Amino acid sequence: MPAGEPLSTSVSCSKCPHCRRTKQPWVAPPCAMAGLKDIVAINVRRLRHEKGWTQEELADRVGLSARYVGQIERAQASMTVSVLGRIADAFKVDPAELVARSRSRQ
Template sequence: MDLKDTMAVNLRRVRHQKKLTQEELADRAGLSTRYVGAIERADVSASVTVLGKIADALEVKPSVLIS
């Protein structure tokens, strides 16, 4: 599994644990819902900046999403 796949799985897991929809997460992170969905499907690779925004929105360390 590559890093893009790892982030997709962890993002979905943490988002569900926090009981957030993709729309709610996207709003909190200042991203589009389509982009969050694409990251969760591992269709795109998130930049380090986007990783930070998503981690902040989920209130977790970025390493949680990529480890």
């Protein structure tokens, strides 16, 4: 997906100047790392909702605190590659799916 194209789920990151100024749906911010945390947050939340799990249930399955899972879903925490892998294993998806931008559903 080209940079600047909106994700399927709108998120206002409130971190980059663009989002603070425009209050528009999230578009890839200038900082690639901030963008990755937002993408992971959207994907983890989406997959958790698809499974019908609470944050506590996901945390128990992965061996994390519910507070940390909440921080991941709000893009307020970075995670190690091993945690990314454990979360992917819990959802039975490839870890790449957690960092991939979603295409808009039509």
